[in-house]
Amino acid sequence: xxxxxxxxxxxxxxxxxxxxxxxxxxxxxxxxxxxxxxxxxxxxxxxxxxxxxxxxxxxxxxxxxxxxxxxxxxxxxxxxxxxxxxxxxxxxxxxxxxxxxxxxxxxxxxxxxxxxxxxxxxxxxxxxxxxxxxxxxxxxxxxxxxxxxxxxxxxxxxxxxxxxxxxxxxxxxxxxxxxxxxxxxxxxxxxxxxxxxxxxxxxxxxxxxxxxxxxxxxxxxxxxxxxxxxxxxxxxxxxxxxxxxxxx
Amino acid sequence: xxxxxxxxxxxxxxxxxxxxxxxxxxxxxxxxxxxxxxxxxxxxxxxxxxxxxxxxxxxxxxxxxxxxxxxxxxxxxxxxxxxxxxxxxxxxxxxxxxxxxxxxxxxxxxxxxxxxxxxxxxxxxxxxxxxxxxxxxxxxxxxxxxxxxxxxxxxxxxxxxxxxxxxxxxxxxxxxxxxxxxxxxxxxxxxxxxxxxxxxxxxxxxxxxxxxxxxxxxxxxxxxxxxxxxxxxxxxxxxxxxxxxxxxxxxxxxxxxx
Amino acid sequence: xxxxxxxxxxxxxxxxxxxxxxxxxxxxxxxxxxxxxxxxxxxxxxxxxxxxxxxxxxxxxxxxxxxxxxxxxxxxxxxxxxxxxxxxxxxxxxxxxxxxxxxxxxxxxxxxxxxxxxxxxxxxxxxxxxxxxxxxxxxxxxxxxxxxxxxxxxxxxxxxxxxxxxxxxxxxxxxxxxxxxxxxxxxxxxxxxxxxxxxxxxxxxxxxxxxxxxxxxxxxxxxxxxxxxxxxxxxxxxxxxxxxxxxxxxxxxxx
Numbered sequence: 001x002x003x004x005x006x007x008x009x010x011x012x013x014x015x016x017x018x019x020x021x022x023x024x025x026x027x028x029x030x031x032x033x034x035x036x037x038x039x040x041x042x043x044x045x046x047x048x049x050x051x052x053x054x055x056x057x058x059x060x061x062x063x064x065x066x067x068x069x070x071x072x073x074x075x076x077x078x079x080x081x082x083x084x085x086x087x088x089x090x091x092x093x094x095x096x097x098x099x100x101x102x103x104x105x106x107x108x109x110x111x112x113x114x115x116x117x118x119x120x121x122x123x124x125x126x127x128x129x130x131x132x133x134x135x136x137x138x139x140x141x142x143x144x145x146x147x148x149x150x151x152x153x154x155x156x157x158x159x160x161x162x163x164x165x166x167x168x169x170x171x172x173x174x175x176x177x178x179x180x181x182x183x184x185x186x187x188x189x190x191x192x193x194x195x196x197x198x199x200x201x202x203x204x205x206x207x208x209x210x211x212x213x214x215x216x217x218x219x220x221x222x223x224x225x226x227x228x229x230x231x232x233x234x235x236x237x238x239x240x241x242x243x244x245x246x247x248x
Numbered sequence: 249x250x251x252x253x254x255x256x257x258x259x260x261x262x263x264x265x266x267x268x269x270x271x272x273x274x275x276x277x278x279x280x281x282x283x284x285x286x287x288x289x290x291x292x293x294x295x296x297x298x299x300x301x302x303x304x305x306x307x308x309x310x311x312x313x314x315x316x317x318x319x320x321x322x323x324x325x326x327x328x329x330x331x332x333x334x335x336x337x338x339x340x341x342x343x344x345x346x347x348x349x350x351x352x353x354x355x356x357x358x359x360x361x362x363x364x365x366x367x368x369x370x371x372x373x374x375x376x377x378x379x380x381x382x383x384x385x386x387x388x389x390x391x392x393x394x395x396x397x398x399x400x401x402x403x404x405x406x407x408x409x410x411x412x413x414x415x416x417x418x419x420x421x422x423x424x425x426x427x428x429x430x431x432x433x434x435x436x437x438x439x440x441x442x443x444x445x446x447x448x449x450x451x452x453x454x455x456x457x458x459x460x461x462x463x464x465x466x467x468x469x470x471x472x473x474x475x476x477x478x479x480x481x482x483x484x485x486x487x488x489x490x491x492x493x494x495x496x497x498x499x500x501x502x503x504x505x506x
Numbered sequence: 507x508x509x510x511x512x513x514x515x516x517x518x519x520x521x522x523x524x525x526x527x528x529x530x531x532x533x534x535x536x537x538x539x540x541x542x543x544x545x546x547x548x549x550x551x552x553x554x555x556x557x558x559x560x561x562x563x564x565x566x567x568x569x570x571x572x573x574x575x576x577x578x579x580x581x582x583x584x585x586x587x588x589x590x591x592x593x594x595x596x597x598x599x600x601x602x603x604x605x606x607x608x609x610x611x612x613x614x615x616x617x618x619x620x621x622x623x624x625x626x627x628x629x630x631x632x633x634x635x636x637x638x639x640x641x642x643x644x645x646x647x648x649x650x651x652x653x654x655x656x657x658x659x660x661x662x663x664x665x666x667x668x669x670x671x672x673x674x675x676x677x678x679x680x681x682x683x684x685x686x687x688x689x690x691x692x693x694x695x696x697x698x699x700x701x702x703x704x705x706x707x708x709x710x711x712x713x714x715x716x717x718x719x720x721x722x723x724x725x726x727x728x729x730x731x732x733x734x735x736x737x738x739x740x741x742x743x744x745x746x747x748x749x750x751x752x753x754x755x756x757x758x759x760x761x
Contacts, residue, residue: 016751017710023747024709030743033736034716066720067567070560077551101724104556311599314760331601339599345591347520349527361516362600364509406596416599 069099080112083120088112089141096148106149107162114142114166139170160184161194174204185218192222192229199237208248212241255325258414258445259287259310263319265469266305279305281469282319287447287462289324289413290440294456295449297466303449304342306466307416310447311339323414338407342418344399348392352383352402355391356409363410377405381435397428404435408444415439417448421455433459457481513602514610521584521614530579531618534572538626541568542633549637558634558645565630566719569623570658576622577665578686581615585670586679595761605753612663612670612749619662627655647726654722660741661717665690667748668712674755690714712744 076091092109099105118138122131146163153159164180167173178201185195195218202211215238222229264283267276280302287293295303308314309321312329321328324336346355353374360370378384381401386394394402400420407415420436421429429452436459439446450456456463457477464474473480525531545561553560588594597607634646669686676682693714716737722729729737 012755017707019751020710020747021707023743024712027740027743030736030740031713031716034733034740064567064570064720066563066724070563074548074551074560099724102556102559104559108556308595308761311595313595313598315758331603334599335601337599339595341592341595344593344596346593347524349523358516358520359596359600362513362597362602364513364601403596410600 065099069095085120100152103158110142110146110162114139114170135170139166142166155187157184157187157190174201208241208244212245257286258289260322261285264316264321265318267317278469289445290443291461292446294460294463301466302469304418307418311416336413338412338415340403340407340417344403346391351388353387359406359409373409377409381405396423414445419449421452510606513606517610518613521611522617525618534576538568538572542629555643555645562646562723569626573662574665574690577662578669579683581666581669582679582682585673604757608752608756615666616663623655623659654719657717657722658719667745671748671752674752
């Protein structure tokens with residue numbers, strides 16, 4: 001096929017590989033610059049172990065982890081429709097292992113774990129004590145799930161709010177709920193209501209002085225002219241708390 | 249026409265040889281051993297020989313599709329395969345499979361653009377070669393609808409589109425019926441009248457005898473015999489070779505005449 | 507130079523014309539469109555705005571997977587169709603340089619891939635806009651989605667360039683397309699298996715996972731100019747290197 005002999009073919013192959021390796025090595029700075037576009041590049045053992053037997057390993061390696069995660073999320077929803085607790089839990093887990101980036105998976109996964117699964121486990125009338133135990137167990141599963149999310153994303157208002165809701169609604173732990181609402185309110189881009197709810201929960205815990213100090217601090221940070229900030233509501237609540245604090 | 253340099257020989261093969269690799273275990277095979285021949289401008293050379301005798305290899309070397317292992321191939325004094333040589337050559341491969349989705353005109357247009365002809369020249373030349381090859385009526389039809397004979401005539405048309413002084417034809421009559429061969433022969437016979445030098449390979453002895461000024465019989469990569477038909481056959485060349493009686497009958501029946 | 511560019515353009519146009527008539531192109535385009543339209547079933551899940559994210563993800567995944575197949579298979583088929591049909595002899599015996607022929611082939615395949623990505627991308631964009639209007643949300647930014655499609659196109663043309671290099675010395679379309687696909691897989695997983703010490707030879711392959719269209723979409727914001735410049739420069743260097751090697755090999759190829 002070539003005009004020259006096997007020797008020159010061999011030499012060409014060697015030179016080609018050497019040149020390509022050299023180009024790859026020289027382009028490392030460009031690769032690092034361009035790498036900001038891509039997801040993490042390191043080999044994820046947890047991804048490969050999780051995907052083993054579930055399909056998607058090659059797609060994960062092929063840079064299609066969003067698609068793989070979406071596929072597993074869809075399967076989780078199909079399992080949710082059948083109220084299959086084990087499958088739903090496993091598939092939610094697989095989804096966030098495949099692609100930890102969308103908060104959507106963490107938030108909705110936690111809601112399923114905390115809110116839907118206790119009902120699946122308690123089909124029919126059950127003693128109140130048992131109901132409390134199941135709610136607590138599932139709440140802890142959901143909270144641990146969200147803590148994993150925090151490890152990936154760092155402090156995020158949405159994750160703290162979800163944790164606060166679980167403490168409040170599933171565990172009836174107002175103290176912890178208040179703590180997490182405060183953590184949420186302290187994050188950049190937190191929704192304004194997080195700060196207001198923290199104050200309300202402090203009121204429920206009969207700590208109006210603390211709530212008042214908090215709301216006064218919050219009022220100073222609220223922008224004028226932003227309807228969502230609800231300065232009028234905050235001012236109204238400060239007035240109420242001033243009355244309550246005076247009555248103490 | 250592309251102007252050929254004024255040299256004595258249109259084609260010059262001097263000690264030309266070509267080896268191919270036959271695989272790791274088999275080493276190298278000699279397709280052409282040693283070939284020396286010369287062809288003057290305006291002549292027609294026929295290369296005869298059995299399969300594997302080196303006919304196609306010789307034509308490909310002249311067309312620049314492969315490099316000689318030994319010796320030289322010159323086209324009007326330029327090394328075959330060089331830019332200068334390729335500008336002087338038109339090539340028709342054996343049984344080409346042209347793009348079926350193109351019409352005859354579109355394919356010739358494509359070939360003209362590749363030869364870097366100017367647009368107005370392309371339009372003019374395409375019309376000319378279509379008329380010359382008898383394909384004007386079929387020019388707007390897709391090549392998928394062309395018969396084998398029409399495809400070969402189109403192949404010849406693309407080979408002469410840019411008016412090369414040398415045309416190389418690899419088994420141009422391959423797969424053609426007697427009527428198709430007749431039509432093709434007419435076209436090939438016309439080329440030297442325009443000053444074009446022709447080299448073609450063939451298995452068809454009668455065709456070669458009819459068309460060629462010089463004949464080279466190849467075997468085992470060497471020239472076994474070479475010369476004019478008269479020199480080789482010892483006949484009076486004025487006596488034109490006759491088609492066989494069956495061929496005559498066949499052509500009469502289907503309505504083709506010389 | 508102008509004449510060379512003209513010949514490259516002519517060959518590219520012819521290659522694209524032929525490519526659009528390949529059954530393979532039609533098959534992969536239909537499968538791609540089918541996979542994208544299947545995402546319409548997602549409305550049954552009532553995901554809300556997240557449905558748009560899923561449509562975008564599935565769409566990009568389909569384009570990436572099928573596009574890689576198209577890049578390797580179409581390149582090999584278009585190259586060998588002309589070689590085995592001997593039409594390439596009519597071209598290469600003319601004053602057409604081997605590198606012009608090769609770059610013309612590459613440009614034709616690149617144009618095919620651009621049309622493939624643009625058509626499927628357009629279909630997905632229409633779905634996103636339509637479904638977004640129905641849901642009353644803008645879950646996926648269309649300009650960022652198109653940016654992701656452009657990154658994907660860069661990746662696919664790099665696969666085509668690698669396959670074309672193999673074509674220049676391979677003996678059949680089957681070998682060339684398989685080798686092209688294997689090289690694409692190696693280049694994709696390269697960062698996962700390192701590239702230092704004993705695995706230094708892996709750096710002979712470009713890092714295809716850099717061209718992560720999904721990440722562009724997931725980030726929900728346009729990439730920084732420097733990052734885009736880096737990606738394009740990386741792509742350009744590798745296309746030039748593969749193209750140069752392919753031209754060198756093809757120049758010495760005999761028929």
